[in-house]
Amino acid sequence: TDLFSQKSKRSSFSTSNKVLQLSDEVESLFLKNFAGNDRMVAMKYLNPQRPKNTHMITFLVGLFTGTFVSLFIIYAILAHVSGIFASAGNTAYMEIVYHVFSMFALISLHCFLYGCNLFMWKSTRINQNFIFDFAPNTALTHRDAFLMSASIMCTVVTALVINLFLRNAGASYANAVPGGLIVLSAGLLFCPFNVFYRSTRYCFMRIMRNIIFSPFYKVLMADFFMADQLTSQIPLLRHMEFAACYFMAGSFRANPYETCTNSQQYKHLAYAISFLPYYWRAMQV
Numbered sequence: 001t002d003l004f005s006q007k008s009k010r011s012s013f014s015t016s017n018k019v020l021q022l023s024d025e026v027e028s029l030f031l032k033n034f035a036g037n038d039r040m041v042a043m044k045y046l047n048p049q050r051p052k053n054t055h056m057i058t059f060l061v062g063l064f065t066g067t068f069v070s071l072f073i074i075y076a077i078l079a080h081v082s083g084i085f086a087s088a089g090n091t092a093y094m095e096i097v098y099h100v101f102s103m104f105a106l107i108s109l110h111c112f113l114y115g116c117n118l119f120m121w122k123s124t125r126i127n128q129n130f131i132f133d134f135a136p137n138t139a140l141t142h143r144d145a146f147l148m149s150a151s152i153m154c155t156v157v158t159a160l161v162i163n164l165f166l167r168n169a170g171a172s173y174a175n176a177v178p179g180g181l182i183v184l185s186a187g188l189l190f191c192p193f194n195v196f197y198r199s200t201r202y203c204f205m206r207i208m209r210n211i212i213f214s215p216f217y218k219v220l221m222a223d224f225f226m227a228d229q230l231t232s233q234i235p236l237l238r239h240m241e242f243a244a245c246y247f248m249a250g251s252f253r254a255n256p257y258e259t260c261t262n263s264q265q266y267k268h269l270a271y272a273i274s275f276l277p278y279y280w281r282a283m284q285v
Contacts, residue, residue, distance in 0.1 A: 057143045064150035071157040078164050095261070096246065097163060100178035101156050103239035104185070108152040110229070115145030132222040138199040148197070155181070179247045214283040227284055230277040237273050241266075 027042065035042035079085060084093060119142035121128045129139045140148075159181045166174035189201055207226050210217040214227075230237075245260040260266050 057141075057147055061143060061146045061150050064147070064154045068150060068154045068157055071154065071161055075157055075161050075164065078161065078168075082164065082168050084164070093167070096175055097160070097178060099239050099242045099246070100182065101160060103236055103243060104152055104156045104181070106233065106236045106239070108149045108156070110233070111145050111149035111152065114140075115142045115149060118142035118145055132225065133220055134203070134222070135199070140197070140200055144197065144200075155184075178243070182243060182247065211280050211284075214280055219284045224284060227277070227281045231281055234274050234277065237276070238270060241270060241273050 031037055031039060031042045118128065118140065122142065128134070129136045159177055163174055163177040166177065188196060189205070191198070191201075203222075207222055210219065210223045211227050211230070214223070217223075242260055245263075245266060
């Protein structure tokens with residue numbers, strides 16, 4: 001605690017020559033063996049500047065989770081009333097909408113499970129920031145991961161409700177809503193401003209670059225970990241393939257979802273995309 005730290009600094013223990021000598025020896029050993037004689041890197045782990053704890057993140061997690069549950073109930077009621085799931089003629093809606101929104105749902109689930117991992121690592125006193133070479137002052141906590149998961153799912157269900165409203169109103173541009181969600185997500189991922197965990201977003205893009213070009217970049221522990229995660233996200237990559245084919249071809253205007261699924265090139269590309277994560281992982285060995 002802060003009180004304990006203040007008392008320790010004023011005590012004779014912190015000014016003992018033997019203690020200071022031992023501290024210097026530990027610092028020099030860490031500097032030599034773990035930081036490559038880079039003092040700034042060593043101090044990042046030995047004396048990290050931890051962010052102040054705040055209850056705002058916990059509040060936002062609860063807010064977004066409650067909003068997600070409420071919107072999901074609204075969507076389920078609207079879908080039941082409009083007969084989306086009962087009608088056999090709504091195959092196009094299921095094929096188009098759920099490919100895109102399932103992609104974001106899988107990302108949200110992955111963030112949630114990563115948050116569970118962070119919570120368990122913290123409970124068992126595992127220093128994952130040192131293992132993955134993350135800066136302690138900018139690394140995600142389990143609350144941050146839960147906030148990302150809840151906010152993504154809240155946005156996804158909001159887009160689902162809007163899409164269903166537009167579809168029931170007969171709007172011709174209803175299927176452009178999933179495309180707008182993809183554009184919004186891509187813009188947020190590459191946003192240069194310090195909003196929504198910029199350091200984490202840039203770290204993710206750097207790790208993905210190292211994975212894709214793994215034979216040409218030094219592979220770190222975080223790269224190994226992320227490449228292993230990608231091998232279990234084949235459905236996510238397949239959903240991304242369909243979304244790219246559907247929206248880049250402009251098919252959403254005429255709603256012919258069979259254009260992609262019936263194409264032989266699309267089917268051949270699906271095999272290549274399913275193989276890519278295993279190829280990237282093999283190139284890291």
